[in-house]
Amino acid sequence: MTVEAAVDPYDVLTPRRRKLVTFALLGCAFLAMLDGTVVGTALPRIAEQLGGGSGWYVWLVTAYLLTSSVSVPVYGRFSDLYGRRRLLLGGLGLFLAGSLVCGAAASMPALITARAVQGLGAGALLTLGMALIRDLYPPDRTEGLLRMQTVLATMMVLGMVGGPLVGGLLTDHADWRWAFWINLPVGLTAAAVLRAALPDRRPSGAPTGQLDVAGILLLTGGLSLTLVGLSLKGNAAGAHPVGWTDPSVAGSLLAGLALLAALIPVERRAALPVLPLRLYRHRAYGTLLTAGFFFQVAALPVGILLPLYFQYVRGHSATVSGLLLLPLLAGMAVGNRATAAAVLRSGRTKPPLVAGAGLLTAGTAAFFALDAATPPALTGLWLLLAGLGTGPAMGGITIATQNSVPRADMGTATAGAALTKQIGGAFGLAVAQTLSGRGMAPHPGSGVPAGAAAIGSTVAWTGGTAGLLALAVLLAGRDVRIPGRGGRTAARGGRTTPAERR
Structure with a gap:
């Protein structure tokens, strides 16, 4: 060399x-x-x-x-x-x-x-x-x-x-x-x-082989159809909501899942797979992707549905509605900062992520009590808790994911974390649209959604259930350790060396 x-x-x-x-x-x-x-x-x-x-x-x-x-x-x-x-x-x-x-x-x-x-x-x-x-x-x-x-x-x-x-x-x-x-x-x-x-830093010793054209086509086709189905379901509103069994939704989802299933044997044979299945042998990697998915399922309905509550139930303007969401956004920023500091100080990623899942579950489940007369201070407290719980997933999941696989796969791992969060958000929106049901239907001729209870229960059921699932996944998974102030070496899942981490 x-x-x-x-x-x-x-x-x-x-x-x-x-x-x-x-x-x-x-x-x-x-x-x-x-x-x-x-x-x-x-x-x-x-x-x-x-x-x-x-x-x-x-x-x-x-x-x-x-x-x-x-x-x-x-x-x-x-x-x-x-x-x-x-x-x-x-x-x-x-x-x-x-x-x-x-x-x-x-x-x-x-x-x-x-x-x-x-x-x-x-x-x-x-x-x-x-x-x-x-x-x-x-x-x-x-x-x-x-x-x-x-x-x-x-x-x-x-x-x-x-x-x-x-x-x-x-x-x-x-x-x-x-x-x-x-x-x-x-x-x-x-x-x-x-x-x-x-x-222009290019990887040294990168594997060579034929481009995985079949894998790329199957992956993009499967993801496209899956996201189209979720988007059609999640954006359905008004007097003619689209159900999960609607041909456009069910057909897209089933076709997308079929293509993704067909991707697995193709990637096993590919010399340079676009989706390296060996990454999923790292238990921590799969755990973090799953947890990131559930974090996003729990968090997205809060930011989408609460503005409807503030504007259509409480009668606030769009500007005031945005200001009333500030506790959620402040919680996200503070939670992410605190998570990064805790991870880098201790070298452990699991404790702050577990704490975040617990806070997100508590903050969203509290919306069961939402009604048309809920004090803004109380709503702000629930939003703050939800934001503090969402914050760890924003940066902590990425830090942990990047250190759960070998250094040579860091870009793939980062992409995996981002993609599962995006799919989780689309799925969360689709589930929220389903749960809201008739309680969120517009008043005849007004186009204005109704029902504080429908909004609150939708946020609570979606966020509380997904938050508990994220918590369960994290508790069952392994901790990913990274170098911290104490010089801890890491990457139990990735087993990277100090030289590789440079």
Whole structure:
């Protein structure tokens, strides 16, 4: 091995270059988070100018969710095999091209197609951005990793709140097209910094073999159909809700699951599988993916249904409704920061994740008591508990997942954690729509959902059940240890060496 091959180019980055690259990566991740929610408040104006009914609304959102989700595992796996820099720059290029066309779209089909292209690039931004941040700030760089987890959590919260706010402001005071064009200056600046300052580190000793085309097609097809089925069910509302047995829902889900089942024997034979099944031999990895799925199932209905309660049951404006959700968002930020600090101090990931699952269960189950006269302070307390419970899953699951597998599979592991959370969110929304039933049906002719009790019981049943399942999975699973302040070595599941963690 030559001296050049032994030196990690990330280890010799100057502090200034490391900081510039970090800001560019955070900018990429923020764009992906923001664009997942920015369209919501602009939909009425878009429909007014481009035409289209509620059916187009669903696909305008689903197109981005679909392509950004199904591309995640492919980006993650390919980054482990061929390096992350070129894939990230390629994904950023797709995202910016999609943004440009979205802003220039003259019809709803054109806009939906451009959103799909945008989502295809967005799959790289968040997944590879987080993987590269982990490369730049491994667990032995404790202070840097702690700061990065804090910043990432803050960005996630800002993306959730900022997307609808930015979309509304631009739609009201400029033009809805700027909700997409605003990505261009930020994205182009990030691309220039990454090209100039981020070294092209390619994996040494990566396996060789024929590209797993069959695996890629089966994986993307299976995930696409599964997410389409969940999206059709989760976005069903109004006087004609769609049931699980509806041909569009049941057909998509069954076909998607069949393709994913067919993927297993294909991946066992593939020389370079897009989904390495050997990762699931690490018990901790499978445990963390399952727990992340249930965390998201429990958490998403809170953020989706409580604004309906504040606006339609309590009569608050959209702005006040957003302010009343601040305890949830503050809890997420604090919970994530506390989790990262606890993990890096003790070297153990299991205790804070277990505590988070317990808090999330308690916070969501409390909504059984929600009614039209519940004091805002009490609602805020329940939201704070739910946020504190959700926080550990935001960064803690990722940290644990990245350290539960060999270092060479870190990108794939990061993608797996992100994908299962996205599927969990879609499934949670579909379950919540089912549980809400007639209690959430609009008043005739008003289009306004009714029933504080229906909202409260839906949040409580979905969150409480999924939270308990996450708690049970974590308690039954192994602890993943990482290097902390005490210099603990880790990766019981991954058995990585200090040299590999560099």
